[in-house]
Amino acid sequence: MAETVKCAHPACSCMVEKGGPHGKYCSEHCKEARDKIELRCDCMHPGCR
Template sequence: MAKDKKCAHPACNCQAKEGSDYCSNYCETAGGTAEIQCNCGHPDCSIRSGA
């Protein structure tokens, strides 16, 4: 299960991409900031637009 790495963004629940600590460019950019919500656009993180 070594591949099962979570995105390094504190507020992100996505799986990190292979070879990266983050799931997306968004998280890679925002990973250093302590955001309360992730806006990477992945379904796992779009808690506001839950249908």
């Protein structure tokens, strides 16, 4: 069973599989937005729209 953690982006509530392609982020978007303060996650995942 895959272990999941919450995406490391503060505004994101996606769950990420450990060792996924984007590290501790759910997507490339969150990875690039880690230095920005976003009020709302825009990663396009269903839970974040």
